[in-house]
Amino acid sequence: MAKQNVMVTEEMAITAAAGKVPNATSTHFSFPPPRGNSGSVNFANYKKILTQLDLNGSGGRINAWVDSMKASSPTHIKSSSLLVSPIAASHDDEEYENSMKQQPSALKMFDEITAASKGKQIVMFLDYDGTLSPIVDDPDRAFMSENMRSAVREVARRFPTAIVSGRCRDKVYNFVQLAELYYAGSHGMDIEGPAKQPKYTKAKAKAVLFQPASEFLPMIDAVYKALVTKTESTPGARVENNKFCASVHYRCVDEKKWGALAEQVRSVLKDYPKLRLTQGRKVLEIRPTIKWDKGKALEFLLDSLGFADCNDVLPIYIGDDRTDEDAFKVLRDRGQGIGILVSKFPKETSASYSLSEPAEVMDFLHHLADWKCRLSLKERARSV
Numbered sequence: 251m252a253k254q255n256v257m258v259t260e261e262m263a264i265t266a267a268a269g270k271v272p273n274a275t276s277t278h279f280s281f282p283p284p285r286g287n288s289g290s291v292n293f294a295n296y297k298k299i300l301t302q303l304d305l306n307g308s309g310g311r312i313n314a315w316v317d318s319m320k321a322s323s324p325t326h327i328k329s330s331s332l333l334v335s336p337i338a339a340s341h342d343d344e345e346y347e348n349s350m351k352q353q354p355s356a357l358k359m360f361d362e363i364t365a366a367s368k369g370k371q372i373v374m375f376l377d378y379d380g381t382l383s384p385i386v387d388d389p390d391r392a393f394m395s396e397n398m399r400s401a402v403r404e405v406a407r408r409f410p411t412a413i414v415s416g417r418c419r420d421k422v423y424n425f426v427q428l429a430e431l432y433y434a435g436s437h438g439m440d441i442e443g444p445a446k447q448p449k450y451t452k453a454k455a456k457a458v459l460f461q462p463a464s465e466f467l468p469m470i471d472a473v474y475k476a477l478v479t480k481t482e483s484t485p486g487a488r489v490e491n492n493k494f495c496a497s498v499h500y501r502c503v504d505e506k507k508w509g510a511l512a513e514q515v516r517s518v519l520k521d522y523p524k525l526r527l528t529q530g531r532k533v534l535e536i537r538p539t540i541k542w543d544k545g546k547a548l549e550f551l552l553d554s555l556g557f558a559d560c561n562d563v564l565p566i567y568i569g570d571d572r573t574d575e576d577a578f579k580v581l582r583d584r585g586q587g588i589g590i591l592v593s594k595f596p597k598e599t600s601a602s603y604s605l606s607e608p609a610e611v612m613d614f615l616h617h618l619a620d621w622k623c624r625l626s627l628k629e630r631a632r633s634v
């Protein structure tokens with residue numbers, strides 16, 4: 251049988267196996283100031299699940315997949331822990347408080363964030379689902395509001411801005427509909443932009459088109475078709491073709507059927523050793539084994555914007571998903587930039603700040619655009 255590359259948040263699996271905590275403070279990390287590691291909710295759960303996970307063997311693999319599918323749903327864990335006992339509930343609250351100390355609200359710490367940008371060019375990176383649009387059952391109806399669109403537009407008028415999404419680029423462009431942005435679709439494997447000259451610069455924007463996984467197109471197409479056929483018998487399952495990757499959604503699948511669905515996906519993937527599996531929010535993501543992810547896309551875009559090896563740039567990345575952790579980790583390892591996790595629940599993360607939901611993301615974007623506008627006016631008044 252072909253060897254499978256099944257990955258459940260690679261960094262967590264590796265660090266859990268090594269008995270390390272994934273977001274241990276890096277010695278390279280200079281801003282924001284290092285914070286403690288303790289008290290992140292669910293890490294003990296993750297650790298148990300991940301150390302049990304047999305990545306390549308056959309024993310118990312489907313159960314491990316299902317455990318991991320459950321672990322990827324914070325509401326699931328929270329509600330089940332609340333059912334256990336009042337002690338579990340208060341422990342949950344305590345862990346939430348601790349996590350807020352580690353990833354304080356980006357709105358509350360707005361002054362600290364803008365202070366860090368002194369003398370630096372901010373570059374914005376925004377995930378789409380769960381960050382700019384609320385999570386909904388039907389992936390085709392994950393629309394962003396007109397208010398959110400105008401917040402993104404305002405930010406993009408002032409800073410280079412990119413959307414980095416697991417969706418295929420065309421689909422995410424159709425949702426966002428702003429031509430002045432960079433778009434990195436298929437988890438960064440399809441980068442283009444901007445179609446329209448951004449207002450923040452008079453210089454001609456460099457045309458960018460980068461598709462590091464183009465040789466995988468026929469394979470993704472084939473695996474997409476095989477997954478559609480195989481999962482037809484599972485009510486609620488839905489397969490999405492994201493061009494350089496595919497998604498199997500289980501948000502609308504009865505939890506009792508998650509094991510059967512995992513088995514169906516596994517039986518298709520065993521014939522595709524060059525594909526790997528990652529997880530998002532109630533979604534199994536099938537993607538090429540190439541070393542490319544949202545973190546690499548962030549670095550590629552910074553280079554394209556002329557900020558390779560620069561100290562005078564401050565990337566800000568906002569995202570809600572496990573796949574966004576690759577970008578948070580790049581920022582942490584570079585010791586440069588700010589990761590902001592969007593989550594109502596405490597999660598293990600390499601981000602430095604948090605926002606609870608897309609509505610808070612919108613507030614943050616408005617604040618940032620207003621702040622930059624006031625700063626530019628002040629600078630202009632001073633130079634007159």
Ligand SMILES: O=P(O)(O)OC[C@H]1O[C@H](O[C@H]2O[C@H](CO)[C@@H](O)[C@H](O)[C@H]2O)[C@H](O)[C@@H](O)[C@@H]1O
Nearest residue numbers: 378379385386387389392415416497501531533
């Ligand atoms: O990187 P992202 O932009 O966050 O894309 C990740 C996946 O997002 C979408 O799925 C998620 O949102 C859906 C709509 O709210 C929701 O129904 C689903 O449960 C979520 O996982 C998208 O449909 C996937 O293709 C993306 O990979």
